[in-house]
Amino acid sequence: MAALRLIARRFLQLAVVLLLVTFFTFSLVRLLPGDPAKTIIPFGSDQQRAALAKDLGLDKPFLQQYVNYLGIPVIKSEGTTGLLQGNLGRKYSTNQPVGELIKQSLPVSIQLVIYAQLVALALAIPLGVLTAYRAGTRTDRAVNTTAFGFLALPNFVLALLLSYVIGARLKWLPTAGYEPGWLDPLFDSARTPSVEHLKYMVLPVITLAVGQVAIYMRLLRSDMIATLQENFITMAKAKGVPNRRILFRHALRPSSLTLLTVAGLNVGTLIGGAIVVEVIFGIPGMGTQIATAIAAREYVELQSYIFVLAFIFVLINFVVDFCYILLDPRIRRARADA
Amino acid sequence: MTVPVAEPTAEPVPGAPLLEVTDLTTHFATPGGIVRAVDGVSLTLERGKTLGIVGESGSGKTVLSRSIMGLLPKRGTIRGGSVRFDGVELMTRSPKEMRDFWGARMAMIFQDPMTSLNPVMKIGKQITESIRHHLDVDREYATELAVNLLRSVRIPEPERRLRDYPHQLSGGMRQRVCIAVALACGPALLFADEPTTALDVTVQAQVLDLMAAQQRERFMAIVLITHDLGVVAGRADEIAVMYAGRIVEKAPTSVLFTQTRMPYTKALLSSIPKLEHPSHSRLATIPGRPPNLVAPPAGCKFAPRCAQAQPRCLEEDPPLVPGVVPGHEYRCWFPVGTPEGDDALARNQAAGTTAIAGGAA
Numbered sequence: 001m002a003a004l005r006l007i008a009r010r011f012l013q014l015a016v017v018l019l020l021v022t023f024f025t026f027s028l029v030r031l032l033p034g035d036p037a038k039t040i041i042p043f044g045s046d047q048q049r050a051a052l053a054k055d056l057g058l059d060k061p062f063l064q065q066y067v068n069y070l071g072i073p074v075i076k077s078e079g080t081t082g083l084l085q086g087n088l089g090r091k092y093s094t095n096q097p098v099g100e101l102i103k104q105s106l107p108v109s110i111q112l113v114i115y116a117q118l119v120a121l122a123l124a125i126p127l128g129v130l131t132a133y134r135a136g137t138r139t140d141r142a143v144n145t146t147a148f149g150f151l152a153l154p155n156f157v158l159a160l161l162l163s164y165v166i167g168a169r170l171k172w173l174p175t176a177g178y179e180p181g182w183l184d185p186l187f188d189s190a191r192t193p194s195v196e197h198l199k200y201m202v203l204p205v206i207t208l209a210v211g212q213v214a215i216y217m218r219l220l221r222s223d224m225i226a227t228l229q230e231n232f233i234t235m236a237k238a239k240g241v242p243n244r245r246i247l248f249r250h251a252l253r254p255s256s257l258t259l260l261t262v263a264g265l266n267v268g269t270l271i272g273g274a275i276v277v278e279v280i281f282g283i284p285g286m287g288t289q290i291a292t293a294i295a296a297r298e299y300v301e302l303q304s305y306i307f308v309l310a311f312i313f314v315l316i317n318f319v320v321d322f323c324y325i326l327l328d329p330r331i332r333r334a335r336a337d338a
Numbered sequence: 339m340t341v342p343v344a345e346p347t348a349e350p351v352p353g354a355p356l357l358e359v360t361d362l363t364t365h366f367a368t369p370g371g372i373v374r375a376v377d378g379v380s381l382t383l384e385r386g387k388t389l390g391i392v393g394e395s396g397s398g399k400t401v402l403s404r405s406i407m408g409l410l411p412k413r414g415t416i417r418g419g420s421v422r423f424d425g426v427e428l429m430t431r432s433p434k435e436m437r438d439f440w441g442a443r444m445a446m447i448f449q450d451p452m453t454s455l456n457p458v459m460k461i462g463k464q465i466t467e468s469i470r471h472h473l474d475v476d477r478e479y480a481t482e483l484a485v486n487l488l489r490s491v492r493i494p495e496p497e498r499r500l501r502d503y504p505h506q507l508s509g510g511m512r513q514r515v516c517i518a519v520a521l522a523c524g525p526a527l528l529f530a531d532e533p534t535t536a537l538d539v540t541v542q543a544q545v546l547d548l549m550a551a552q553q554r555e556r557f558m559a560i561v562l563i564t565h566d567l568g569v570v571a572g573r574a575d576e577i578a579v580m581y582a583g584r585i586v587e588k589a590p591t592s593v594l595f596t597q598t599r600m601p602y603t604k605a606l607l608s609s610i611p612k613l614e615h616p617s618h619s620r621l622a623t624i625p626g627r628p629p630n631l632v633a634p635p636a637g638c639k640f641a642p643r644c645a646q647a648q649p650r651c652l653e654e655d656p657p658l659v660p661g662v663v664p665g666h667e668y669r670c671w672f673p674v675g676t677p678e679g680d681d682a683l684a685r686n687q688a689a690g691t692t693a694i695a696g697g698a699a
């Protein structure tokens with residue numbers, strides 16, 4: 001019963017967040033200088049452009065366009081399918097449904113972000129545990145300094161560096177391009193996974209992950225240090241349990257709530273970083289699409305991309321909340337009571 | 339062929355006492371200076387016996403027990419002296435070597451059962467993990483042992499409790515679980531650091547009785563640490579009174595009560611909670627506070643709070659001297675119940691002052 005109420009409340013929050021996000025992107029996109037009709041037919045006459053704008057519904061008042069985009073059925077707005085009906089609109093220039101475009105590009109970006117997150121965590125968790133265990137020693141300082149050095153390195157610099165050294169000079173890995181992976185066929189059955197997939201992902205993933213390691217590691221380190229002071233750790237030690245087990249079985253789980261929260265929120269940062277990285281490495285993901293859509297003033301396409309990303313972002317943090325419950329049984333009761 | 343001498347060995351030495359602590363010191367290096375938390379403690383404990391360690395909060399009981407077990411973190415801790423367990427020297431052993439002792443041969447119960455169990459690990463796991471680590475048994479057998487342990491500490495429905503998390507149990511039940519964890523591998527020595535301080539008065543006696551029953555059944559030695567002389571009164575074979583990191587009086591239990599020599603012990607005795615209104619904050623009735631352990635006073639550490647302190651007490655540190663009864667030792671220049679002591683007390687009372695006040699005037 002309590003769990004149901006919790007879920008209902010979270011869905012309400014989800015709806016509110018998405019409403020706000022769509023409204024702001026809708027407004028911001030329209031504040032971009034330039035005009036879609038001009039981008040689509042750069043050499044057309046004013047009448048041609050006006051006719052095109054009318055076709056695209058760009059001549060209507062701002063609010064009506066918004067309401068149409070959402071698909072809220074109101075009087076005097078024709079063609080009332082929109083987001084609510086699952087219609088993400090069409091690309092102005094080619095008339096392709098945006099939904100189809102997303103099917104192609106979304107799995108690419110999701111895989112990129114998942115790998116980056118996994119690599120970042122796979123490095124940060126052992127390092128966080130190590131630096132907490134060795135807090136204040138030379139190891140601790142050395143790891144911290146290195147990690148923060150990488151944090152200070154901007155994504156695009158690292159991307160260019162990696163693609164130049166490892167891609168262009170050493171020729172170990174491709175510098176650009178993409179091959180479908182395990183997720184692509186789920187979105188578009190025409191695509192088949194390729195063994196080359198991971199090869200293309202290595203450099204972009206490293207670029208994205210490296211900066212996150214320092215953040216995750218520091219969070220885990222400080223929570224771990226606090227946990228290692230707890231009585232139950234001394235008790236575990238007094239049982240004769242080996243250090244590795246104390247660190248990873250006793251201390252890690254109760255220390256990872258902050259890390260989990262931040263890793264969830266950080267998906268936003270990763271998506272932002274993915275835009276740059278995808279463009280640099282020529283990966284046909286959401287980032288590349290967004291960049292092109294901005295350049296072409298594809299209002300509807302852009303709005304829908306951002307809507308989908310916001311939706312995923314909120315959903316992930318939704319999942320994070322449920323992961324808390326898995327990590328800490330005490331929260332089960334506390335959350336249900338709230 | 340040469341016989342290796344003084345090579346640390348894990349083989350028990352026949353005839354040696356179970357625990358023999360000699361001149362143990364444990365100091366902490368802190369930014370404020372060296373904290374002399376344990377300062378030259380010696381004690382002996384035979385198999386199956388109970389040693390009570392009593393002292394106010396901050397007297398070094400917890401540090402002493404952890405130092406004996408070797409549980410203190412290496413960094414910032416300076417340990418000296420000798421700890422022999424079953425004739426085996428423990429001081430020189432690395433934490434890795436100590437793991438064969440921890441949980442298996444010596445175990446510990448902590449003060450606060452609310453925080454000494456891992457909140458995110460099921461109770462069953464917390465019991466079986468040391469069984470599986472120390473004894474070579476499979477999971478089913480370890481679980482069976484855990485159920486029996488929970489039953490032996492009188493936890494109802496032990497099979498179901500195995501799957502519970504600590505927060506689902508009451509404080510008393512949690513302390514029973516802690517006892518089960520400590521008993522899991524049948525240790526020869528159990529440290530119980532204020533095992534009942536955090537519990538309801540009604541549960542305290544139950545938990546202590548439970549420990550005593552298990553002790554008899556397993557022929558286990560117990561170091562029972564408390565700030566309440568009343569707790570160890572009927573349960574310890576011998577009692578050591580601690581003050582400022584040292585043993586100030588040690589005697590077989592009945593002797594300590596009947597032939598008290600150290601004024602601090604006397605003060606503790608008079609602050610034992612009466613049966614009709616038991617309380618745990620009674621020790622605050624000794625006026626004054628324990629000394630600063632970074633820069634302790636020159637003479638007797640208790641002198642500043644002592645009703646019968648004389649100028650000599652402020653200058654000279656009294657050594658531990660034997661009493662009449664074998665096994666009785668105390669530190670005092672003017673012991674309670676002796677002509678010198680009575681005299682000193684009478685003198686102070688007549689002057690309406692103590693050595694400290696008199697010295698300052």
Ligand SMILES: Nc1ncnc2c1ncn2[C@@H]1O[C@H](COP(=O)(O)OP(=O)(O)O)[C@@H](O)[C@H]1O
Binds near residue numbers: 368375393394399631
């Ligand atoms: N890690 C440490 N660093 C510095 N001082 C400590 C540390 N642990 C304990 N102490 C000090 O040692 C003294 C004895 O503490 P403790 O053994 O916990 O007392 P008790 O258990 O008798 O109440 C206290 O003054 C305490 O502040």
Ligand SMILES: [Mg+2]
Binds near residue numbers: 400401531
């Ligand atoms: Mg203590």
